[in-house]
Amino acid sequence: MANAKEIRTQIKSIQNTRKITSAMEMVAASKMRKAQDRMRAARPYGEKMRQVIAHLAHAHPEYRHGYLEPRAAKRVGYIVVTSDRGLCGPLNVNVFKSVVKDMKSWADQGAEIRMVTIGTKGSAFFRRMGVNIVAQAEHLGDAPGAEDVIGPVNVMLKAYDDGEIDRLFLVFNDFVNTMTQRPHVEQLLPVVADELPEQSHHWDYIYEPDAKDVLDGLLQRYIESLVYQGLVENIACEQAARMIAMKSATDNAGELINELKLAYNKARQAAITQELSEIVAGAAAV
Amino acid sequence: MAMTMHVDIVSAENEIFSGQATMLVAPAQMGEVGIMPRHSPFISRLKPGEVRVDTPDGEGLFFYVSSGVIEVQPNIVTVLADTAMRAKDLDEAAAREAIAQAERAMHDKQANIDYAKAQAQLAEAMAQLRALENLRKRTR
Numbered sequence: 001m002a003n004a005k006e007i008r009t010q011i012k013s014i015q016n017t018r019k020i021t022s023a024m025e026m027v028a029a030s031k032m033r034k035a036q037d038r039m040r041a042a043r044p045y046g047e048k049m050r051q052v053i054a055h056l057a058h059a060h061p062e063y064r065h066g067y068l069e070p071r072a073a074k075r076v077g078y079i080v081v082t083s084d085r086g087l088c089g090p091l092n093v094n095v096f097k098s099v100v101k102d103m104k105s106w107a108d109q110g111a112e113i114r115m116v117t118i119g120t121k122g123s124a125f126f127r128r129m130g131v132n133i134v135a136q137a138e139h140l141g142d143a144p145g146a147e148d149v150i151g152p153v154n155v156m157l158k159a160y161d162d163g164e165i166d167r168l169f170l171v172f173n174d175f176v177n178t179m180t181q182r183p184h185v186e187q188l189l190p191v192v193a194d195e196l197p198e199q200s201h202h203w204d205y206i207y208e209p210d211a212k213d214v215l216d217g218l219l220q221r222y223i224e225s226l227v228y229q230g231l232v233e234n235i236a237c238e239q240a241a242r243m244i245a246m247k248s249a250t251d252n253a254g255e256l257i258n259e260l261k262l263a264y265n266k267a268r269q270a271a272i273t274q275e276l277s278e279i280v281a282g283a284a285a286v
Numbered sequence: 287m288a289m290t291m292h293v294d295i296v297s298a299e300n301e302i303f304s305g306q307a308t309m310l311v312a313p314a315q316m317g318e319v320g321i322m323p324r325h326s327p328f329i330s331r332l333k334p335g336e337v338r339v340d341t342p343d344g345e346g347l348f349f350y351v352s353s354g355v356i357e358v359q360p361n362i363v364t365v366l367a368d369t370a371m372r373a374k375d376l377d378e379a380a381a382r383e384a385i386a387q388a389e390r391a392m393h394d395k396q397a398n399i400d401y402a403k404a405q406a407q408l409a410e411a412m413a414q415l416r417a418l419e420n421l422r423k424r425t426r
Contacts, residue, residue, distance in 0.1 A: 006423070041300035048296050048364045052329075052357045059327070116384070123391060135384035136391060146298035146369045151380030158381065205357075208316045208330035217331050218355050221366065225298050 004267040011260045018253035024087070025246035031142055032178070032239035038143065039175060039229075039236045046229045049222050050194055056215070057193030059204050063211040066161070067219045070190045075112040077156050077165035078103070079188070081172035081230050082122035083238040084139055089245035091173060091181060091238060092121045098183040099171050103131075114165055116152045118231060134159070142235060149227045157220060160189050168223075172230035173237035179244065181237040186230070188223050290342050291323040295349055295365040302349060302367065303339060310363050311338040312356050321358055328358040337365055 057068060080099055082092045103113055117123040117136045126133055135155040140148050159165045168189035173181045207214050288308045295303040310321045313335030321328070332354045339347045354367040 003423075038299070042298060044294070044301040044304070045296040045298045045366065048294055049366060052355075052364060052366070055327075055357070055359065056329075117388075123388070127391065133388050133391075135381070136388040137384055138387065147380075150377055151382075151384035154377050154381035155384055203327060205327045205329040208314055208319075208328070213315075214329050214331055214355070218329070218366075221355065221368070228298050 004264055004271060007260055007264040007267060011257055011264065014253050014257050014260070018250055018257070021246045021249040021253060025243055025250060028239045028243035028246060032236060032243055035142065035232070035236035035239050036175070039232045042225075042229050042232050046225050049225050052218070053191060053222055054194040056205075056218070057191070062204070063215065065212075065215045065219060067189055067191050067223075068193075071166050073106070073109075073111055073166045075114065075165045075167075076103075076106045077159060077168045077189075078113065078115045079152065079156060079168070079170045079227055079230075080115060080117050080119075080122045080126070081170070081227075081234045082117065082119035082125075083234065084120045085238075086121065087245060088238050088242040091241040092119075092125070094181075095122070095171055095173060095183045096125055098185055099126075100129075102169070102171075102185055111167075114156075114159065116156055118149070118152060118227075119234075140231070142239075144228075144231055144235070146224065146228045149224055149231060153224050153227050154220075157189075157223060165189075170227055170230050172234045173241075175233050175236045175240070178240045181241055184230075186226070188226060191219065191222070288342065289323040291321075291361050291363055293339055293363045293365070295337065295339075295351075295367060297354075297367040297369045299369050303347065306342055307339045307363075308342055309340040310365075311336075312365065313337070313351075314356060319356075321363055324360045325358050325363075326360070328356075330356055332356055332365070332367075 078099060080095065082095055086092075106113065113131060115126055115131050115133050117126060117133055118138075118140070120138045123133060123136045123138065135152050137148065137152045156165065156168055160168060167187065170186045170188050172184060172186075174184040176182055205211075290306040290308055291310075293303065293305060293307040293310055294301075308322070312319055312321070313333045314330040315333060316330070318335075319328075319330070332351055334352045335350075337349045337351055339349070341347060349365075349367075351365065351367040352369075354365060357364045357366070
């Protein structure tokens with residue numbers, strides 16, 4: 001009978017776990033929907049920005065900005081976006097893998113590496129790996145503002161201006177759909193502009209107050225918008241991944257409970273049979 | 287019907303306005319500018335102020351921008367509005383904060399390691415406990 005009791009406590013504890021995981025699943029699902037909305041809301045700005053940058057790259061300005069000029073890569077910078085919290089499946093590990101792979105290929109070419117991390121998971125992992133983390137941002141919450149990325153991005157832009165890095169990459173999870181999130185490495189600097197179809201005549205903007213001032217501000221905002229979008233997308237991915245992970249945890253708990261129930265019933269049956277045979281044997285002896 | 291151009295007003299966090307307009311007035315860095323269709327390419331920073339969009343049905347829509355960038359192509363006007371107040375020293379303060387956070391984490395390393403160690407010890411203790419329980423069950 002002790003065995004049956006033990007199984008029963010085990011079932012209880014798994015049932016409690018299942019309650020928690022299914023609650024987490026539902027929370028993640030509703031947060032994911034909100035995060036997806038935010039992701040969609042942020043898209044037009046990114047698209048417009050990209051358009052303007054494409055126009056800019058194909059104009060023939062009197063002043064070429066440093067961010068548009070390619071240069072030899074001796075030092076490489078990364079901005080790595082990860083989640084603050086765990087329990088979201090292989091999401092962060094996938095990002096780490098792709099960063100480490102990318103980093104290795106640069107390291108083989110003799111490039112030094114610097115990193116800015118957004119999210120606690122990334123900073124913990126890369127610090128343990130001994131990567132030079134120059135700045136970090138953590139606990140931005142589920143609904144970060146565009147201003148939250150200004151600090152970390154500015155650190156890297158300044159490093160690029162000062163020649164401390166020659167390439168800048170952004171790594172985050174790309175939200176393909178609820179089931180699929182793919183780690184994505186994107187080059188931020190030098191700027192890779194979209195191709196424009198028609199470019200026949202020479203033209204340039206009228207700049208106010210002057211080209212340098214306008215371009216500085218514009219390109220800074222461009223990089224920030226890309227990082228912000230990566231961040232928002234990563235949050236949607238995090239919630240989706242957590243939802244999937246918690247769903248499978250809930251399913252697994254259900255299976256386990258079924259198995260244990262079977263074992264419990266068997267044990268109970270065995271105990272009853274034994275008791276009966278004992279009574280019968282006792283009665284026969286009298 | 288007057289000529290129209292396409293106007294997009296977007297901020298990093300959402301789209302504010304997208305549609306046709308006959309004229310747009312914006313607070314550019316060097317003073318207010320009025321943009322009409324087929325304006326030559328123009329790009330400028332914006333000062334805090336109001337953007338007015340005149341729609342084809344003669345309505346005037348007002349939007350407040352704290353700062354941002356305006357880009358004008360002959361038939362497309364894009365206003366990239368900032369969501370936050372921007373200034374050079376504010377940006378620098380934000381950057382310094384990000385660096386400081388990394389440095390703090392470096393110094394906190396000890397605490398992090400201690401925490402990880404404690405967690406590992408806890409897991410070990412729990413495993414031992416479980417093994418003991420199993421052993422007891424079998425001997426019974």
